[in-house]
Amino acid sequence: MKIMVVEDDPHILLGLQEVLKSDGFDVASCNRGDQALAVFSKHRPALVVLDVMLPGLSGYDVCKQLRAKKVTTPILMLTAKGQEIDKVVGLDLGADDYVTKPFGVRELLARIHALLRRGQGTAAEPQSLEAEFKIGAATINPKTFQLHRGKTTEELTAKEIRLLQYFHAHAGDVLSRDRLLNEVWGLNYLGTTRTLDQVIVQLRKKLGDNGDEPKHLLTVHGVGYKLIA
């Protein structure tokens, strides 16, 4: 999860980077308002922390420009005490929250987590992610994390579900290990590809495929795997 920080005070910027990284975020940053849009386009962060007082272009304006481009990424503004907060969060700009300087690390992190949590989960989840689908005689239900096959029911883990969904979305295609790791584990995953094989083994068991004669998750020697639904 990547967060972009726009802040000109190098002391505060360094502190923020450190705090965010130690909380498990990737950080992209810049120190001028007029660079913010370019950096945003390049990194596509999940959230933007934006100082109000910036050289080049004020935080207000950066915020406005992002919203004008239909960017819906959460924006958290850093304001000095006494700055006009109502305009920041209220009705004009479209920032989602603000913190006044000097701010406590705990409060900032709490607000970041709250903003990231918003829009997750709730009712509006894209149907595609929740729709049931079938592989052979098995029915996979992403809502309940269960796989029904005949009279047996298997519980699936989060990773197994994601992998099955990806296979199902590309049924019949030969999917390389690299591609599967990128799509299911994430782009910055560093590890051996054996991890993937491990999950395949588990899935074959739960699908009722015997390892030596799988009917659904087929090995493509030297490349990867392919799903026959």
Next chain:
Amino acid sequence: MKIMVVEDDPHILLGLQEVLKSDGFDVASCNRGDQALAVFSKHRPALVVLDVMLPGLSGYDVCKQLRAKKVTTPILMLTAKGQEIDKVVGLDLGADDYVTKPFGVRELLARIHALLRRGQGTAAEPQSLEAEFKIGAATINPKTFQLHRGKTTEELTAKEIRLLQYFHAHAGDVLSRDRLLNEVWGLNYLGTTRTLDQVIVQLRKKLGDNGDEPKHLLTVHGVGYKLIA
């Protein structure tokens, strides 16, 4: 689609009217609580945005009176920071959601759309917030804040009731921590997700579930929980 706004601060009222209109809604409004019912009857809006602090009649009372007339229209309350929120939503008054001032436009619109969506689609949700329901051998009574199981009776807290109600409304589905925090604690809750686990522990005790082999509140590793009724 018409929305009614009851708000005495002319600055906020104007802003709201503008925002809502530019989002495609018709707006009816008034600035006194004791006019709200009359305006409601005349316009029959699809949703009501209701400030708590109002001249004439408080937002609490307006809300109560609407519900007393069997009006099921979604009500979104505007509260100042620090006002008693638990009483506003759900348990006593019958409001459907709340936003604390100062609020972001995007947050307000998101919640309005969520409420309108809820009303249309699944008819599952609008059941009374006070109706009894059962989980396994236990009967939960939201009116008395009690849980009856066999001959024992457990007292429940407000949080526990709200959480159980949400689980019950989505029985069988895997509910992520984020989703539960958003729906039960509110979108602007600042806190760790461990708080949720704590309540789960208490609820398992009261439901008679042992932690290592729960039958009703199951944990889904890495994601959240799911209720088997």
Next chain:
DNA sequence: TCCAATCGTAGAAACCTGTAAAAATCACAT
């Protein structure tokens, strides 16, 4: 047959959860 790729297993590491107890907060009466 030979070589490289894949598979199964088990233990390690990383991460997540259960739980109790302390701390903070809230609700209400003094």
Next chain:
DNA sequence: ATGTGATTTTTACAGGTTTCTACGATTGGA
């Protein structure tokens, strides 16, 4: 205001579960 009891939240640490890694056995194809 101040104190009191109840509720909620945080903290800390002990498990648990999943994921990862290492390594030898096995398999598939030239």
